[in-house]
Amino acid sequence: MSKIPAYLSGLVGKSVHDIDTPALVIDLDAMKRNLGRMAAFAKKHGIRWRPHAKLHKSVQLAKMQVKAGAVGVCVQKTAEAEIMVAGGVHNVYLSNQVIAPSKLARVAALTQAVAPHGGQLAIAVDSIEGIVRLAQAMTQARTRPGLPGLATVIDVFVEIDVGQGRCGVQPGQAVTLALEISKHPALRFAGMQAYHGKAQHLRSVGERRQAIASAVQAVLAARQQIEAQGMAPGLVTGAGTGTFALETASGVYGELQTGSFLFMDADYAHNERDPVQPHFEHALFVKAQVISAQASHAVCDAGHKSLAIDSGMPQVHSLGGAGGLDYFNGGDEHGILRPAADGKHLPELGQPVWLIPGHCDPTVNLHDAMIGVSGGLLRGTVERIIRVDARGAMT
């Protein structure tokens, strides 16, 4: 688990101007408004909400989300689950495939760790082999030295592919896996994971509606086959920041995994806004500084070692009139700034530049900590340093 460097912890109480660059900064006021809107949406529609902690990888933010009404968190890696549980978050869904016996032993140990706190572990599967290995690990954990020896049960979601084309069985195979799960006493069939990742980033409202309508049909077909076996269909979990109002409206999904709404990256902001969804504000920024000023361009000190470019370049935030600039790839440690079409002047040497990352999740993963500012980015104050507890926790 990463430590907070001294130069960051010393910033608390200081001005936003004192933040050295490049640095990952949260506009806490905007983040809290985003959180309030998501929590209100879930409450209004009576739907469970389990935000994905792969976004922030922070125990502190996970607990803040649980306090706001989340039932727990999703994670993508066994190591992330361990960090959340160690930090006191006891309802954790590992929404991914885990195949290595060494990792499954760690997952089984976590079920024992959360049980005394009334917590519950859940996991996704998409193969018979994965189910059998998980059951073995759960059985072995009951008698493994060093563990409490509890007769714990893990919730198991069958992942179906609803259009993402990545993990997940075809919907028609879900019933086979559900039946296999039901054979193992330490496993409890909990429902289906039906996350349509690709649909999140379809630009038009029409395309997203069509994609989720198709996902809902796939879920319904799989559910019918499961019910035909006399099994309870369980919960359907999925949905992201781009489409969650659609999954909610379907009446078929029972749990939303939305994570990115908290920070809202540039990529999500490129989506045509669906009026049925709440509005979310940009709340995560990389503060950079101009370190070279040339006739045709300026260069800032944030490249792709401080912000992720897998979903496109960052946008230059128009803070205090500093906008009107386009960011071009300058390599690992540099960003190249040129006037955008609307023709602003180039920024001066030493001037701060605020960047809206193209993709929040992998950007956060590059940093040891996030600097929480209240009172706005122009005149605000550093309120707290939020550690990225699970940065680099990839196994």
Next chain:
Amino acid sequence: MSKIPAYLSGLVGKSVHDIDTPALVIDLDAMKRNLGRMAAFAKKHGIRWRPHAKLHKSVQLAKMQVKAGAVGVCVQKTAEAEIMVAGGVHNVYLSNQVIAPSKLARVAALTQAVAPHGGQLAIAVDSIEGIVRLAQAMTQARTRPGLPGLATVIDVFVEIDVGQGRCGVQPGQAVTLALEISKHPALRFAGMQAYHGKAQHLRSVGERRQAIASAVQAVLAARQQIEAQGMAPGLVTGAGTGTFALETASGVYGELQTGSFLFMDADYAHNERDPVQPHFEHALFVKAQVISAQASHAVCDAGHKSLAIDSGMPQVHSLGGAGGLDYFNGGDEHGILRPAADGKHLPELGQPVWLIPGHCDPTVNLHDAMIGVSGGLLRGTVERIIRVDARGAMT
């Protein structure tokens, strides 16, 4: 500075098969051969060689390079310089622009830290303002409480733009900056930084030769103007893994900054090989595992949170016949594998997959440590864990 997680340090002496995934693995035998070839090249041509530590961010590997003949290391960030100096590497060139007074104070402090060890700090500049600020920081450091109060001098290279289009003044402006440097007693004009980053990745030998020929002309023009002022022209530093034999052959460059040759990423391997350059082998890999096996594709557990994709997707290593696969972007935590044109079968659930990263530098920066294996990736043994000391050191 990042700590080595216990699950990694416990691997020493174990088999390569025991490495949990995803993990960053160095083939130590291949790395040592690469190092030997680079050191032999520099020795044969009587040229200084100062490898860029932004690649590995490791004190241990920096020291290994110095032992092999390097004069020190280059770094790109003040925080990287601090970590190298704290680790005992005392000849450090910060080959980048530093503008913030808070950072320049740290640079000046480093000049005091290395002096008792006979070390020397160097830095690049590309503005009068940058030179004046650096001189102020150097003067202030001489009387700053807590520092030894030595009358240290910093070597200053004027960065000229030889085709990269990023930092650096136009060659004709170099003389103005050189004259400004010479006014400040704590600064010593050391020569020119003339790195052509874009030339490294031009695919054909012809294009690379043309680009470096043009860079050499720019350097010569700038040098002539500096000499016309009665100043010693100093050293010309630059060159990367794609072109260094060309800069060497020019007779104009006196120092090579090559870093990537140590690991050789997939992007550099796409270059047409120039017969004047030594051959380098892939020595850095991400070990991944198949976690989902579908009819049309398999999914492994390494996405762009464990390998950088800014220079393209990783290649699947044809280790033990496991090749014949193409890697497609599966998001932050997944890679999608499909049979390549030559039609191999898909790998099975649980099977290891070795990936050659598209770009080594930002891939290393995602990991806390590199796992050094000797005896090959098929049957080798973990020899040592190499900490990525400066991971995330970005200020």
